[in-house]
Amino acid sequence: MFKAIVSASTLRDALDSVSVLVDECKIRLNEDELAIRAVDPANVGMVDLTLEAAAFESYEADGGVIGVNLNRLEDIAGMANSGDLVQLELDEETRKLHIQIDGLSYTLALIDPDSIRQEPDIPDLDLPAEIVVEGAQIGRGITAADMVSDHIRLRVDEAEEAFFIEAEGDTDDVDLRLDREDLIDLQAGPAESLFSLDYLKDMNKAIPKDAEVRVELGEEFPVKLHYEFGEGMGQVTYMLAPRIQSD
C-alpha cells in the first residue's frame, strides 16, 4: 500500500539527485520515509536518499518496494508547476503507479525491482576532515576545474586552515582557495584525494546552490557529500570513489 501527496518541487529535487547517477532505481516505501539507494554500473558514485513522511502533504506506506524508470518519472513530474501538488498511488494488482497532477492523470508502468541492480552496501568510512560549504562555492570550483581537466583535487591544508579545489590541465591550472571565513565550518585533518569531474559535475547539478553541503574527505579515500532538500526533511548523501595514480 502506498498513497502520498507531495509538492512537485520536492519530488523533482529527490528524483534529480538520483537520476544523475542511474536510469532506474528501487524506491523503498517505508512506513515513516521514502528511501532510495543506488550506485552507477562502475561502482564509482553512490546516492543514498531519504525523504521523511513529514516532507509530504500526506503519506501512507507499509514497506513495499517499487522499481521505476527515473527519466520517465522525471518527465511526468516536469509537467507540474512548482507550486502544484503531485498525488501518487500504487495499484498493487496491476503494479502501476497512478500519478495525478492538477487534473492530469498518468499511469506509470513499474519495473520489476529484481531486474534492477542491487542496492549497494554503504562503505563504513571514518574520514578525518569535514568541510561545510555553500553549494554555490562547490559549483564554482567544479565549473572552473572543468575548463582545464577531467579530474579535480579536493584538499584540506591543516596549517593554513583552508579547503582547496584544484585542477591541473595540460597547459592551464585552476585553484579555488576557501579559507575558514569563506566556509560555514571546517574541521581540518589530513585530506587530499582526486576525483573524476564527470561524476562530480553530475552530482553538482542536483545540489541546490543555497544548500549547506557537508563534505567529508580523506587521503585517497571516497568523498561524502551531504545536503538537505525539501525544507530539511529530505537528506541526500553522495559518495564518490577516488582516482589513484597506478604505480
Add this chain to the structure above:
Amino acid sequence: MGNADLRDIAHIEEVAFEDLSGVVAVDAHNWLYRYLTTTVKFTSDRRYTTEEGEEVANLIGIVQGLPKFLDNDLTPVFVFDGGVTDLKDDEVAKRRKARERAQERKEEAEERGDAVEVARLDARTQRLTDTIHETSRELLRLLDVPVVEAPAEGEAQCAYMNRVGDADYSGSEDYDTMLFGGPRTLRQLTSKGSPELMDLEATLADHDITYEQLVDVAMLCGTDFNEGVRGIGPKTALKAVTEHGDLFSVLSARDAEIPDAERIREFFHSPPVSDDYEVDTTITPDVAAARAYVVDEWEVDPDEVERGFERIEGALTQTGLDDWT
C-alpha cells in the same frame, strides 16, 4: 560481422571521449580483430610476428588500445565469444570460404610481388588463432582488465550486460548489439577520432517502430544468420515492416521466404547469455609483469609498446566504492 545496411537507419551520434564515463562491455573478438586487420597489419608484417611466426599484433593492439579507455574514464570489460551458434553455420562457412579464396589470391599476389595487394588480402585471412586467444587473455589478466566469457555470441552478452545495467555501454563496431537489445553501443573505439554512440531507443523513436520490428527490418536486409530478401534494402524493409506490421506479413505479401526465420528472430530476442560473471572494475595493472610478458616472452619490439605502457602507468585509476566495503 553484422549488417552494415543498418547504419542507414540507426541513430548514431559522434561523441567526445571526454564526455563518456563508466563501464564498456567490449566485444573482445571484434575489438582485437580491428587491431589484427587494420591498425597494425598494413604497416609491416615482420614486426608483428615472433621468430617462429606466431602472431603478436594482438598484444600490441591491447597495449596501444587500452590507454584510450583508461585516459578517458572508461572501464573496459572484455567479453569473449563462446561456441559458435549453429544458426551461424552458413555465415562461418562463408567466411571460411572467403578466407580461403583470399589466401589463394594472396599467394598469387606474393608471386607477382604486389605488396599492397598482399597486405590487403592479409587482412582478410586473419582469424583469431588459439595463440591469439591465449596471449590476449594472459595480457589482459596481467593488466587487471576484467574478462567475461559469453556462452555464445559476445555481442549478445555485451548487449545483455548493458541492458541490466552492469555496463553503461556495449563496445562493438557492428550493429548486432542493437539487434540483441543493447541500449547504447560505442563504435570506433579503436579509431583515431571520436567514437560514435548508437542508441536503440532513439533509433526506434526515429522510425516509430518497436524493437521487434527493428529485428524484422534487419532480417529482411540480411544478418549474420540469414540472407536478406533479394532487392530489399534498409529503407524498403523499414517501409514494408511499418506497412505490414511484422516480418511474416511482409514475407507473405512479397511471396518471399527466409529459412529458419522464426528461430533466428527468437535468437535475437533472447540469445544465450550468462549471469555468471563478476566484474571488478578497479583496474590495477601490473605493468612490469605485462611488459616482461610482451617484450621478453613474446619478442615484441619494445618501441612498439613502450608509449602504450607509459600511458597505462600514468593513467589515473578510477577506484570503485566496493573497494571500501
